[in-house]
Every structure is written in structure tokens, then in C-alpha cells.
Amino acid sequence: MKNRLLLSTVTATAVILIACAPVPLAATTSAQDGTRITGGDIRLALNEDGNARLTGADISLSGRVGGQLDVTGADISLRDISIGSLDATGADVRLAGSVFGDAEITGADITIRGNIAGNLRVRGADLRLEGNVDGDVDGSFADARFNGQLGSLTANGADISLTDNTRVVGDVRLNAAELETDGELGGLLYANVRTAHIGGSVAGGVDIYADEGRRWRDHEDGLVEITGEVSGGTICARRVVISGSVTGPLSVRALEPVSFAGEGAAPQLEYTPRGDERCRR
Incomplete structure (x- = not known):
């Protein structure tokens, strides 16, 4: 009986530890789809020739995405980054870098510092744009x-x-x-x-x-x-x-x-x- 009690206690403790363990990031990469990452908090330096799709809570990215970057999260920070084109949705969105195509950003507080060579479509509460947009800017805020x-x-x-x-x-x-x-x-x-x-x-x-x-x-x-x-x-x-x-x-x-x-x-x-x-x- 004592051994059974001890085994039950160990099993219950293991279940608790597994439940409290951080959720791992799930990442897949293919030549066709590019990089896809889903998880909690994401901190990455990217070097992607193709597309990248990231979904998480707090997301901080730097580096390079040659194709389309799709990012969805709560707090999104894109710093020291170059992107082919961008689609970002979050509560707070901060972009400091270059977008060589079009960009679409949706969020509550949005800060853009950098250059966008294409068109910019932005939807948010507060917008601060310090930089250049070569194309058309279409915004509601x-x-x-x-x-x-x-x-x-x-x-x-x-x-x-x-x-x-x-x-x-x-x-x-x-x-x-x-x-x-x-x-x-x-x-x-x-x-x-x-x-x-x-x-x-x-x-x-x-x-x-x-x-x-x-x-x-x-x-x-x-x-x-x-x-x-x-x-x-x-x-x-x-x-x-x-x-x-x-x-x-x-x-x-x-x-x-x-x-x-x-x-x-x-x-x-x-x-x-x-x-x-x-x-x-």
C-alpha cells in the first residue's frame, strides 16, 4: 500500500510538471511554404529567402525575410529587419526597418520607423509614422x-x-x-x-x-x-x-x-x- 501511494504521488507530480512546462515552438520549413512558427513568446533573428509566417504572443524579430512576412501576436517588435512584403496584426506593433514591397498593419498602437517601397495600408488607434512610404498610404485610426x-x-x-x-x-x-x-x-x-x-x-x-x-x-x-x-x-x-x-x-x-x-x-x-x-x- 505504501509503494502504491508513493507511485501515485510521483505520477501526479509528473502530470503537474508536464502541465506547467512551457509550450514549445512548432516550426516547419519547406522550399514551397517557407518558415512557419507557432508558439508563445518568440524571439528570433531570421534569415529567410522565401516567406515566413509566425503566430504567438510577444514576438520580437530581426534579420531578413526575402518574401512575405505574416506575423500575428499581441506585442510585435520588428527591429533591424528587411522584408519583401509585410502583413502584421497585433495590439502593439513596432516596425523599424525596410519593406521592399507593400505593407499592411493592424493594431492598437502602431509605430513605423523606416522605409516602405510599396503601398501602406494601416488600421489602428494611434499611429506614429517616421519614415518614407514611396507608394500610397491608406489609413483609418x-x-x-x-x-x-x-x-x-x-x-x-x-x-x-x-x-x-x-x-x-x-x-x-x-x-x-x-x-x-x-x-x-x-x-x-x-x-x-x-x-x-x-x-x-x-x-x-x-x-x-x-x-x-x-x-x-x-x-x-x-x-x-x-x-x-x-x-x-x-x-x-x-x-x-x-x-x-x-x-x-x-x-x-x-x-x-x-x-x-x-x-x-x-x-x-x-x-x-x-x-x-x-x-x-
Whole structure:
């Protein structure tokens, strides 16, 4: 009986130890499929000519993937890495490296530092992009800050900021609560916003609808402020303030006449009282 008791105790202990052991990574490699890894926390330096697919919890990768990198996890960190193309989904996603093709990133907090040679599609809550995207950027998020060069930008968000180090070669098309740009925009700025602060330069002109809502509360609701250089365009707003320069024809519909501050100038301004009409396309 004593021996049976001892054997039962040893067996139970072994079961507990096996249950508590860390889950091993499962990895397969083939010339056709590339590398596939599934596990808990993954820390790897990759050197893959083909594709790689990784699924885990906290994932930290460096190195090189010549083909497509598909990565899904909670906390994803891609540092000192070069990738053919990227598809990443996680809560926190951080990319510091180069993508030679397209990239698609979905997450809550997203930070991108590096270069993407193709197009970027991003979906998240907070986005910080410091780097260059040669192709088109298509994004939906709450808050976004851009600092670098983009081919073009299409975005939906709450607060969108383009810093003075930002250059967009093509058009910018936005739906946002608040827009602030101090960058250099080479194409058209097309925006549906609640508030817009336009610094820097807009070479392709503006097409801005700034609707203050049925019951505006903040003094900036429905405000379009131009502090930079704009080539011209159309604006519908509650109020327009110009302290920069508008070099070409500018058509404004607003509740109030256009205000000028400092050295603000718009020599080809056409103002139309808006009346009860909302600023809707």
C-alpha cells in the first residue's frame, strides 16, 4: 500500500510538471511554404529567402525575410529587419526597418520607423509614422502623426497631424475631426473636417469642408486657419482666418467674412455668405 501511494504521488507530480512546462515552438520549413512558427513568446533573428509566417504572443524579430512576412501576436517588435512584403496584426506593433514591397498593419498602437517601397495600408488607434512610404498610404485610426515622405495619403481619423518634416508628393484626402499640417503637399488637399490648421505649403490647392456641427461648442469648430502658402481652391467653413498667403483664386463660403491677420493675403478671394447652409459635399 505504501509503494502504491508513493507511485501515485510521483505520477501526479509528473502530470503537474508536464502541465506547467512551457509550450514549445512548432516550426516547419519547406522550399514551397517557407518558415512557419507557432508558439508563445518568440524571439528570433531570421534569415529567410522565401516567406515566413509566425503566430504567438510577444514576438520580437530581426534579420531578413526575402518574401512575405505574416506575423500575428499581441506585442510585435520588428527591429533591424528587411522584408519583401509585410502583413502584421497585433495590439502593439513596432516596425523599424525596410519593406521592399507593400505593407499592411493592424493594431492598437502602431509605430513605423523606416522605409516602405510599396503601398501602406494601416488600421489602428494611434499611429506614429517616421519614415518614407514611396507608394500610397491608406489609413483609418483615431490619432495619427506623420513625419516623412509619402507618395499620397488617404485617411480617416480623429486628430491627424503632418509635421513640418512631412512631404506628400501626390494628393491628400482626409476625413478627420481636427487636421493640422505644416508639411509640404505637392497635390490637392481634399478634406472633410471639423477644424483645419493649414501651415507649410499646398501646391495643388485646397478643397476643404469644415462643418461646425448643429451645435458648435468650441470656438475652433468650423474654423479653417491658413498660416502657410496655398495655391488657391475652395473652402466652406464657419470662419476662415488667413495669416499666410493664398497665391491663386480662392472661393470661400462661410458664416463670417474672411479675417486677415499679420501679413495674410489672398488677392483673388471670392467670399459668399453661407447663411443657414451646412458645409456638406
